[in-house]
Amino acid sequence: MSPNVMADTATVAQALADIRKIAPAAAEVLLQISSVCASIAILSASRPMFWFSPMLVRCGLLLTLNGFTLLIRLPFLHGH
Numbered sequence: 001m002s003p004n005v006m007a008d009t010a011t012v013a014q015a016l017a018d019i020r021k022i023a024p025a026a027a028e029v030l031l032q033i034s035s036v037c038a039s040i041a042i043l044s045a046s047r048p049m050f051w052f053s054p055m056l057v058r059c060g061l062l063l064t065l066n067g068f069t070l071l072i073r074l075p076f077l078h079g080h
Contacts, residue, residue, distance in 0.1 A: 020067055020068070022067075023064070023074075024067040026063050026067075027064040027067060030060035031057060038050065041053060
């Protein structure tokens with residue numbers, strides 16, 4: 001292998017490692033916000049806020065799965 005190919009391979013590997021760190025962090029934020037929304041919904045008896053919480057959970061789960069598998073390219077995580 002030429003040095004340029006090895007450098008490109010290392011760059012791609014680093015980029016994938018960075019994405020694998022960012023995606024679960026974004027998912028964790030969504031999951032935490034969903035638990036706060038559910039708590040607010042319970043305290044205020046707000047049904048719309050309660051139904052917003054499971055939507056955030058689903059988004060968080062999808063981001064978590066995508067963070068491990070990298071099946072879908074998300075522009076806000078890739079920086080392009």
